[in-house]
Amino acid sequence: MFSVAREFSFSYGHRLFRYEGRCRRLHGHNARVVVEVRGEDDALDELGMALDFTNLKETLGRWIDETLDHRVFLARNDPLAKVLRDAGEEPLLFDGNPTAELLAKTIYDHAVMIGLRVIKVDFWETRNCRATYTRHDAGRGVTAEVQD
Numbered sequence: 001m002f003s004v005a006r007e008f009s010f011s012y013g014h015r016l017f018r019y020e021g022r023c024r025r026l027h028g029h030n031a032r033v034v035v036e037v038r039g040e041d042d043a044l045d046e047l048g049m050a051l052d053f054t055n056l057k058e059t060l061g062r063w064i065d066e067t068l069d070h071r072v073f074l075a076r077n078d079p080l081a082k083v084l085r086d087a088g089e090e091p092l093l094f095d096g097n098p099t100a101e102l103l104a105k106t107i108y109d110h111a112v113m114i115g116l117r118v119i120k121v122d123f124w125e126t127r128n129c130r131a132t133y134t135r136h137d138a139g140r141g142v143t144a145e146v147q148d
């Protein structure tokens with residue numbers, strides 16, 4: 001099969017609620033994300049492409065820009081969420097701490113939801129630290145998953 005990957009980057013703030021280390025403090029990252037996607041029918045199209053890179057930019061890339069970039073991510077039960085909302089901010093809330101692992105899964109799940117046959121998401125929180133999310137049915141897309 002063929003796959004293509006595209007890199008995205010965005011900035012965010014977060015903190016890890018009830019964590020003992022220094023990531024308990026509100027701080028920020030410049031994330032680098034690489035999303036690998038399987039081609040539509042395991043063959044190249046008439047233009048020789050498995051999937052047009054532009055497609056990834058205009059679908060998943062736009063969602064990352066509009067939804068994730070320059071936002072604060074918090075656990076839903078973090079009391080800071082209310083403080084920020086009261087101050088006019090719109091923190092993005094997660095069921096659990098917004099770690100690199102959960103952010104990789106969030107991007108993966110959204111890619112599946114918009115119809116991409118995503119294979120894996122690599123999420124670099126810093127230059128040295130990466131989390132990867134994939135699944136046993138990776139690359140099959142949402143349709144195949146529903147049929148299971």
Ligand SMILES: [Zn+2]
Nearest residue numbers: 014023027029
């Ligand atoms: Zn952090």
